[in-house]
Amino acid sequence: MPPPVICNRTVASVAANPLPCNRRVAYARAVSDVERETLLPASPDEVWESLSDPERLSEWFGADVDGKIEPGEVLTFTEPDGTQRRAIVEFAQPGQRLVFRYLPFERTPDGRSRRGESSRVAIQIEPFDGQTIIRITETRVGSAGTPRPQIGFHARART
Amino acid sequence: MNRRDPEYVFDALGDPTRRRVVVQLGSLGSATPTQLAQYLPISRQAISKHLDMLAEAGLVSVNKLGRQTFYRLTPERFTDAVGWIAQVGAEWDTRLAALRKQFRKAR
Secondary structure, three states: OOOOEEOOEEHHHHHHOOHHHHHOEEOOOOOOEEEEEEEEOOOHHHHHHHHHOHHHHHHHHOOEEEOOOOOOOEEEEEOOOOOEEEEEEEEEEOOOEEEEEEEEEEEOOOOOEEEOOOEEEEEEEEEEOOEEEEEEEEEEOOOOOOOOOOOOOOOOOOO | OOOOOOHHHHHHHOOHHHHHHHHHHHHHOEEOHHHHHOOOOOOHHHHHHHHHHHHHOOOEEEEEEOOEEEEEEOHHHHHHHHHHHHHHHHHHHHHHHHHHHHHHHHO
8 A cells, every 4th residue: 555645745755854744834735725734743632632622722723712522513713803703513533533614604793794704624633653643624615505516527526 | 606606716726627728818818719729738619618617707707709709817816716725824824833832832
């Protein structure tokens, strides 16, 4: 089986020169995706704790996060300026993978609702050489939060 | 679903052949499918279909002159798509830097 690819490089080459991953590597697999990954000096379980504990999650996410990291649960993100966004947890496998989808509207600091961006965030956690790689993929989705209709006869399959 | 929603830009640009049409059209400025077919390894009919999809996503404008149809890129739609990628990417850069800091503190 070929080695898994990390940052468009193989695990072996990452091991030989991990600096780019440590410093953050960005690349685009598809036009609609934002992808980031980094190597963390922790176990997958410790990284999962930083995702699933609202207090620890809020500490690095840049917003106060309220809600349980369990499928079907609603998360509320309150940004420093008071803007609120909500997301639905679509998948949560402790120590491995978390997927949530932002709802396509947000509440402004003065309490009004307005249309916002809907996107799906997938966070993959993988052990690597005693540490953990965390891989983020954020993909824009349709305004109603449903899969987009495909345009064109060469439309790419989406999952 | 409004076909002018930004997400259509991503679908329209998700196809590599369509991106080649975009690049060539950008190079020519304004062109008909027949003119584009001189530069691309696909048929005029296929180019027309790609241009229809790009027009549907608002990425090209259409101008009919007599029996000919000219297409031209509409740059503001690209700006919107790139803007989303830049903004979301910057947010994740900041978050992952804070996450790394969280683990450095713990060690």
